Structures are given as C-alpha cells and as structure tokens.
Amino acid sequence: xxxxxxxxxxxxxxxxxxxxxxxxxxxxxxxxxxxxxxxxxxxxxxxxxxxxxxxxxxxxxxxxxxxxxxxxxxxxxxxxxxxxxxxxxxxxxxxxxxxxxxxxxxxxxxxxxxxxxxxxxxxxxxxxxxxxxxxxxxxxxxxxxxxxxxxxxxxxxxxxxxxxxxxxxxxxxxxxxxxxxxxxxxxxxxxxxxxxxxxxxxxxxxxxxxxxxxxxxxxxxxxxxxxxxxxxxxxxxxxxxxxxxxxxxxxxxxxxxxxxxxxxxxxxxxxxxxxxxxxxxxxxxxxxxxxxxxxxxxxxxxxxxxxxxxxxxxxxxxxxxxxxxxxxxxxxxxxxxxxxxxxxxxxxxxxxxxxxxxxxxxxxxxxxxxxxxxxxxxxxxxxxxxxxxxxxxxxxxxxxxxxxxxxxxxxxxxxxxxxxxxxxxxxxxxxxxxxxxxxxxxxxxxxxxxxxxxxxxxxxxxxxxxxxxxxxxxxxxxxxxxxxxxxxxxxxxxxxxxxxxxxxxxxxxxxxxxxxxxxxxxxxxxxxxxxxxxxxxxxxxxxxxxxxxxxxxxxxxxxxxxxxxxxxxxxxxxxxxxxxxxxxxxxxxxxxxxxxxxxxxxxxxxxxxxxxxxxxxxxxxxxxxxxxxxxxxxxxxxxxxxxxxxxxxxxxxxxxxxxxxxxxxxxxxxxxxxxxxxxxxxxxxxxxxxxxxxxxxxxxxxxxxxxxxxxxxxxxxxxxxxxxxxxxxxxxxxxxxxxxxxxxxxxxxxxxxxxxx
Amino acid sequence: xxxxxxxxxxxxxxxxxxxxxxxxxxxxxxxxxxxxxxxxxxxxxxxxxxxxxxxxxxxxxxxxxxxxxxxxxxxxxxxxxxxxxxxxxxxx
Numbered sequence: 001x002x003x004x005x006x007x008x009x010x011x012x013x014x015x016x017x018x019x020x021x022x023x024x025x026x027x028x029x030x031x032x033x034x035x036x037x038x039x040x041x042x043x044x045x046x047x048x049x050x051x052x053x054x055x056x057x058x059x060x061x062x063x064x065x066x067x068x069x070x071x072x073x074x075x076x077x078x079x080x081x082x083x084x085x086x087x088x089x090x091x092x093x094x095x096x097x098x099x100x101x102x103x104x105x106x107x108x109x110x111x112x113x114x115x116x117x118x119x120x121x122x123x124x125x126x127x128x129x130x131x132x133x134x135x136x137x138x139x140x141x142x143x144x145x146x147x148x149x150x151x152x153x154x155x156x157x158x159x160x161x162x163x164x165x166x167x168x169x170x171x172x173x174x175x176x177x178x179x180x181x182x183x184x185x186x187x188x189x190x191x192x193x194x195x196x197x198x199x200x201x202x203x204x205x206x207x208x209x210x211x212x213x214x215x216x217x218x219x220x221x222x223x224x225x226x227x228x229x230x231x232x233x234x235x236x237x238x239x240x241x242x243x244x245x246x247x248x249x250x251x252x253x254x255x256x257x258x259x260x261x262x263x264x265x266x267x268x269x270x271x272x273x274x275x276x277x278x279x280x281x282x283x284x285x286x287x288x289x290x291x292x293x294x295x296x297x298x299x300x301x302x303x304x305x306x307x308x309x310x311x312x313x314x315x316x317x318x319x320x321x322x323x324x325x326x327x328x329x330x331x332x333x334x335x336x337x338x339x340x341x342x343x344x345x346x347x348x349x350x351x352x353x354x355x356x357x358x359x360x361x362x363x364x365x366x367x368x369x370x371x372x373x374x375x376x377x378x379x380x381x382x383x384x385x386x387x388x389x390x391x392x393x394x395x396x397x398x399x400x401x402x403x404x405x406x407x408x409x410x411x412x413x414x415x416x417x418x419x420x421x422x423x424x425x426x427x428x429x430x431x432x433x434x435x436x437x438x439x440x441x442x443x444x445x446x447x448x449x450x451x452x453x454x455x456x457x458x459x460x461x462x463x464x465x466x467x468x469x470x471x472x473x474x475x476x477x478x479x480x481x482x483x484x485x486x487x488x489x490x491x492x493x494x495x496x497x498x499x500x501x502x503x504x505x506x507x508x509x510x511x512x513x514x515x516x517x518x519x520x521x522x523x524x525x526x527x528x529x530x531x532x533x534x535x536x537x538x539x540x541x542x543x544x545x546x547x548x549x550x551x552x553x554x555x556x557x558x559x560x561x562x563x564x565x566x567x568x569x570x571x572x573x574x575x576x577x578x579x580x581x582x583x584x585x586x587x588x589x590x591x592x593x594x595x596x597x598x599x600x601x602x603x604x605x606x607x608x609x610x611x612x613x614x615x616x617x618x619x620x621x622x623x624x625x626x627x628x629x630x631x632x633x634x635x636x637x638x639x640x641x642x643x644x645x646x647x648x649x650x651x652x653x654x655x656x657x658x659x660x661x662x663x664x665x666x667x668x669x670x671x672x673x674x675x676x677x678x679x680x681x682x683x684x685x686x687x688x689x690x691x692x693x694x695x696x697x698x699x700x701x702x703x704x705x706x707x708x709x710x711x712x713x714x715x716x717x718x719x720x721x722x723x724x725x726x727x728x729x730x731x732x733x734x735x736x737x738x739x740x741x742x743x744x745x746x747x748x749x750x751x752x753x754x755x756x757x
Numbered sequence: 758x759x760x761x762x763x764x765x766x767x768x769x770x771x772x773x774x775x776x777x778x779x780x781x782x783x784x785x786x787x788x789x790x791x792x793x794x795x796x797x798x799x800x801x802x803x804x805x806x807x808x809x810x811x812x813x814x815x816x817x818x819x820x821x822x823x824x825x826x827x828x829x830x831x832x833x834x835x836x837x838x839x840x841x842x843x844x845x846x847x848x849x
Binding site: 007184189190192194195196199200203210211212214217218219220221223224226227228229230232 | 768769770772773776779780783796797798799800802803804806807808810811831834835836837838
C-alpha cells in the first residue's frame with residue numbers, strides 16, 4: 001500500500017469505515033437479540049449493511065456486494081414490516097453479519113480464504129426466509145421485460161410526492177421499465193467512483209439501452225483540468241422496483257444529477273419537470289419536509305425519501321408492493337461548490353451519535369511523538385538532577401522554572417498517552433460472535449453481558465487483549481457452564497450467563513470474565529495436578545491455590561480434547577500473554593455458583609512505575625505492580641538451605657530469597673554471601689501468586705520511567721524485561737520478576753547438581 | 758502515421774497521462790492500439806472522445822485499433838459510438 005496513491009488511501013479508509021459499520025451492525029443485532037431493538041435498530045443495521053455494500057461496489061468487490069445485497073434486501077423486508085423480526089430472523093441476521101464480516105476481512109486481505117460454501121448457505125437461508133410468503137423481486141435476478149397484461153392498465157400519475165399520505169400513493173404496479181438520466185459530477189470521479197461500475201450495476205437489473213450524451217464534451221485541450229462532460233440516458237427494460245435503481249446511485253448522492261422516470265409515461269413527467277428546476281426542488285422539499293433529519297434544501301436524502309416511500313407503501317406481498325412514482329435527485333450543488341463531503345452518509349453512526357469531530361492519524365506518527373515525549377521527560381529529569389547538584393537555593397528562578405517545566409512535561413506525557421487511549425469496545429464487540437459460535441458448538445444456551453465498554457486503555461494493550469479474553473470466554477463456556485440439563489438440575493435458568501466487564505482500578509485496567517456455571521471442581525483439579533506430577537500427593541493447598549493450579553502449563557481439565565478449548569494450552573497461555581503485558585490474572589470460584597477470572601493490566605506499555613534499587617553495584621528497576629512489601633531483615637531472619645539457597649522469614653512464613661546481584665551475574669562468584677552484606681529484602685509476587693523475596697543492596701526510591709526496549713536496542717537478557725534512562729543519564733535495567741525467579745531456581749539446581757557430582 | 762499503445766488500465770488515475778500523451782500527438786495522424794486495455798473509465802472515455810473530435814476537426818486520421826475484448830465490452834457498455842473502434846486496424 002502506498003500512501004501516495006489516493007485510491008488506495010480511499011480504499012483503506014473504506015475498510016476502516018467498514019470496521020465501524022460492522023461494529024454498529026453487531027451492536028444492533030445484539031440489541032435485537034436481547035429484545036432491546038425497535039424499528040430504528042433494524043434501520044441502523046440496514047444502513048450499516050447498505051453503506052458497506054455501496055463502498056464495496058465502488059471498489060469492485062463483487063463477492064462482498066453480492067452477499068451484502070442479499071442481506072440488505074432481507075433487512076429491508078424486516079424494516080418495512082413485510083417480514084417479522086422473530087427468533088429465526090435474528091439467528092439469520094447473526095449468521096449473515098458474521099459472514100459479512102468475513103467477506104470484508106477477505107477483501108481486506110486479513111484472512112487468506114473465504115468460506116464460499118458458508119456464504120452461499122447463509123445467503124440461501126436469507127433468500128428462503130424472504131421467499132417464505134411470496135417472492136421478493138429485488139432478491140433474485142429480475143427477469144427480463146414481461147408482456148404482462150398490467151401494462152395496459154398502468155396509468156402513471158405524475159405529481160404524487162406526498163408520501164405522508166398513503167392514499168395519494170398510486171395503487172399502480174411497478175412499471176415495465178425505467179428511463180434513467182445520469183450525469184456524473186467531477187466529484188464522483190474524485191471520490192473514486194466510476195460511472196462504468198454504476199452502469200454495470202444497472203445492466204444487472206435487466207436489459208439496458210444505454211445512450212451516451214456527448215453534447216457537453218469540451219475540446220481536448222481543455223480537458224487538462226478534471227471535468228465531467230459525459231452523461232448517459234439508460235432505458236431499463238425490466239419491471240424492477242424504483243428502490244433497486246436508487247440504491248445503486250445512493251453512494252454517488254450529491255455527486256451526480258439523476259432523474260429516474262417510469263417508462264412509457266415519461267412524457268407527462270418530463271413536461272412537469274421541464275417547468276423548471278425550481279418546481280422539482282419545491283416538490284422534493286415538500287416530499288422530504290416531514291423527515292426529521294431533512295437535509296439542506298439543495299440536497300435531498302434519498303434514504304429519507306425511500307424510507308418514507310416504503311413506509312407509505314400499502315402493506316402487501318412484496319412482489320406487488322406499489323412502487324413510488326418517481327425519484328429525482330435534484331440538480332445537486334455545483335461540482336465545485338460543496339466544501340464538505342456531500343453530507344455524512346446516513347449510515348455513519350459515529351457522526352450521528354454525538355457529532356464529535358475526529359481525525360484519523362497514522363499510528364506511526366503517534367508512536368514517534370510518544371518517543372520524543374519520552375526523551376523530553378528523560379532530558380528534563382537529567383536537567384533537574386544537574387541543577388540539584390549545583391546546590392541552588394529552592395527559591396532560585398532556575399529551580400522554580402524547572403518545576404514548571406516538570407509539570408508541563410508531565411502534562412504533555414499524559415496528553416500524548418491519552419491520544420493512544422482506546423475504549424476496549426473494539427475488543428468487546430468481537431466477543432458476541434465468539435460466544436455464539438462456541439455456544440453452537442457446545443450446544444449450550446449462552447448469554448453474554450458486557451459492561452464498561454467505554455473503559456479506555458493504551459492501544460497496544462487493547463490490541464493484545466483480544467487473545468486472552470477469547471481464551472477465557474471459550475473456557476468459561478466450554479468448562480464453566482453446565483449444559484441445559486445440568487443447569488435445570490441445579491435449579492438455574494437454562495441459559496448460562498457470561499459477563500465480560502472492564503473497569504479502571506488504581507491506575508490499572510481490570511478485566512473480569514465471570515460465568516454462572518458450576519465453578520471449579522477442586523477435587524478434580526487436585527487429582528489431575530497430582531496425576532500430572534504438578535504437585536505432590538500430600539501437598540496441602542488452600543482453595544485459592546488449588547484454583548490457581550489451572551494456570552500451570554500443560555494443565556487441562558477437559559476429559560476429552562474438544563474443538564473449543566482443552567488442548568492443554570489453555571489457561572497457562574492466557575497467563576503468559578497477560579504477564580507479557582505486565583498484568584496479572586487471578587481466579588475466584590464458588591462451587592456450584594460460578595467462577596470469576598480477573599486480570600489487571602497496566603494502562604500503558606510506554607511508562608512504568610517502578611522502585612529504583614541497587615544490586616551488585618548496578619541500578620535496577622523493579623516494577624511496582626509486583627512489589628508487596630520491602631523490609632530490612634533482622635539477624636536470624638535469614639537461613640541457608642543446602643549449599644547456596646537462602647530463605648527469609650517474612651511474617652511467620654519462610655520465602656525463597658533470591659540474591660538479585662548474583663543471579664543476574666553482577667556480583668561475581670567471589671562476592672560475599674548475603675549474610676556478609678547489608679541489604680534489603682523486597683517481597684514480590686510472581687506467577688501464580690506465590691511470593692519470593694529479592695535481596696538488593698538498597699532502595700533509592702520510587703519513580704515513573706519511560707520504557708525502552710532492550711531487545712530492539714541490544715538483545716534479550718534473561719531476567720530483564722526492558723531498560724530505561726535515569727535522570728543522571730545512566731541506563732537502568734527493569735527486572736522481569738518471573739524470569740528472575742525462574743533464573744534463580746535454575747542456578748540453584750545447577751549448583752546442587754555440581755555438588756551432587 | 759503515429760501509433761500509440763493504450764495502457765492496460767484506463768481508469769481515472771490514468772486520465773492525466775493519457776491526456777498529455779494525446780496532446781503531444783496533436784496534428785499527426787494517429788492510431789491507438791487498444792489491444793492491451795483491460796479497463797476503461799469515464800474520464801479516459803471522455804478524453805478519447807474529445808481527441809476523436811479534435812482530430813476530426815483537423816481532418817487528420819484518428820483510430821482506435823484492435824480493441825481488446827475488455828475495451829470493446831466497456832466501450833459498448835458506455836454506449837459510446839461503436840464506429841470509433843476499428844477491429845480490422847483500418848483507420849479510415
């Protein structure tokens with residue numbers, strides 16, 4: 001993709017819009033599922049599908065257009081009330097929206113292949129639902145011109161624009177054909193649309209006679225400036241509904257002049273319209289006036305017009321539905337006149353929602369800005385340190401100025417971080433589909449409740465949340481929830497509930513996945529852990545510790561490996577990915593009542609709150625999130641176990657003690673033993689919630705630092721997660737507590753091995 | 758007789774280049790080779806039609822020869838005058 005290519009850029013924008021539209025669609029369908037929907041919800045879903053279809057048409061994504069068309073036609077049946085929105089309908093919508101999302105992903109190149117069979121099946125299901133109770137004209141390819149006797153009876157009444165009054169809509173049948181006059185403006189070309197595609201779409205409706213009008217063609221020499229001199233008159237010999245024609249042109253609304261007249265009676269209407277543009281405008285203004293969101297007088301919302309036309313139509317079997325007489329887009333604003341993009345598409349929910357202005361910015365630019373701000377903060381800290389070393393009075397202007405600077409740079413940092421903050425909604429919105437699919441596979445009835453979708457967190461965190469949440473939800477449905485009989489037997493409603501919630505808590509984001517299933521079977525978990533040699537048979541574990549066994553690598557409670565989960569890579573993978581984000585996961589389970597998985601993550605991966613410590617002569621940083629407590633041990637608190645291992649007494653318990661400097665190799669093998677040095681013990685919590693103590697020389701204080709990747713700038717170092725630059729300009733390594741504990745254990749094993757040999 | 762091979766893509770993006778190329782042949786008898794054309798958009802159609810008029814005005818031969826199937830199909834889908842395409846490669 002080249003950013004210089006405006007067409008490619010427009011296409012990418014289209015895909016971004018698709019993403020939003022699919023989210024809107026999902027939200028609408030979900031609302032309908034819960035019975036919260038009304039006519040407007042169906043309308044919103046219709047608009048979303050319609051907008052996707054329109055854009056896809058402009059880019060020639062035929063498969064996508066074809067599917068969207070069927071889906072949209074079905075939604076139109078629903079919103080017009082010709083079909084009822086019952087459970088079958090909602091299930092069909094759910095499937096169709098999944099397939100539509102797949103089509104978009106495929107067109108975008110996000111998935112390698114498209115399941116054509118599924119797409120066909122779902123499309124056929126939709127058609128079957130529409131056909132149930134009468135054929136629908138727009139769904140199937142329309143037959144050619146028929147010599148229907150109704151032709152003779154057809155009597156066109158030209159001035160029938162009062163859509164508010166049903167009686168004035170003629171009871172006529174669809175005319176045998178249409179005459180369409182279409183003159184693109186230059187804007188149509190500039191926005192990536194192409195008359196060729198529109199003409200092709202029209203030709204799909206039935207046999208077309210296309211005549212090209214070149215009367216406005218300018219001299220070749222004058223064509224250097226982009227201009228649109230061609231117009232077309234299309235005679236469509238097919239008794240299609242007006243709507244099928246107008247929807248082809250909807251996406252070039254305001255970018256062309258368009259007149260659609262029923263064939264055979266055009267003379268009457270042309271006469272009418274030739275009275276002048278003013279009349280048409282007045283006519284249209286009158287027609288659109290009742291619409292609540294009537295656009296400026298010089299622009300007519302086809303959508304509104306159609307909505308009213310459809311609403312006004314006498315309810316009748318679809319095939320006989322009377323067509324509105326004519327639809328005219330006015331001589332829309334002069335090509336160069338509109339400064340804004342011909343009114344926001346009516347399907348654009350975000351524009352409708354709050355009218356918030358927003359811009360799309362390349363993520364790289366923001367990352368660059370964040371990086372520079374990080375440097376600024378470091379530089380500011382270094383300057384502050386130098387000034388402090390000068391020993392100036394606290395009231396000196398330099399110091400006061402520096403404090404202001406510090407305040408400002410912190411504000412800049414916060415603001416920049418806020419730019420990257422994204423609501424978790426984008427991840428949460430993907431979950432209803434997952435729940436549906438897993439529920440279908442397991443044959444369970446599941447309802448998903450989401451809370452706190454607006455909770456914001458750094459984009460990198462959002463992007464990496466999807467995988468662990470997906471895993472946790474799969475597990476909750478597959479292992480947590482009982483089947484319908486099981487639930488009935490234990491006096492619970494048949495439908496299981498999964499709750500997905502996000503909230504901010506003390507500077508971190510907390511994501512909770514809870515179910516109202518059977519809870520963790522501790523007996524079974526314990527037995528499996530013993531069978532797999534994960535714990536010894538006589539281990540004395542608290543309930544909490546037993547629950548946390550499921551996070552151990554290779555642990556799987558499913559009796560059989562299912563498609564959904566239980567590949568034995570379940571929860572330990574979840575924990576690993578959450579730890580990589582600097583987060584923690586825990587579980588609370590009540591037998592018979594359900595389980596709650598809670599993960600807590602930092603709001604950003606760019607800065608970190610840490611404790612600056614020294615060990616082995618090096619300055620290190622321990623993430624504050626994993627520190628429980630620090631204390632200076634009394635003599636007698638330290639005990640040696642075996643050759644080199646130490647434990648420390650901490651509140652009537654003994655914790656393994658890790659000599660940080662030695663494990664990381666800063667202190668050589670000749671360094672004095674722990675007892676020979678002064679030091680401080682920092683109690684940290686490692687994976688699975690077990691505690692260890694780190695032995696450091698001293699603690700220098702707490703600080704927020706900018707994280708710099710060590711892997712990018714140097715290479716991966718065991719026991720170290722990243723680095724930062726301190727105020728004095730020195731690099732400080734950030735400890736990876738879990739890796740450090742593992743490293744300490746490995747070294748202890750090695751030394752034992754040496755002694756044994 | 759100057760000959761010029763039309764590019765494969767004659768969409769809106771290709772229009773400025775086509776316009777410039779045609780202007781550079783102004784006054785010369787011209788044959789456009791349409792055998793490579795895969796698509797044709799409204800903007801390029803307009804330029805080709807204007808070029809035809811310009812050449813006709815100076816009574817200089819102008820023809821689009823051996824149109825590809827895609828070009829012929831799109832040409833007729835636009836309802837453009839069929840006689841401007843000469844499949845036999847005979848400009849006049």
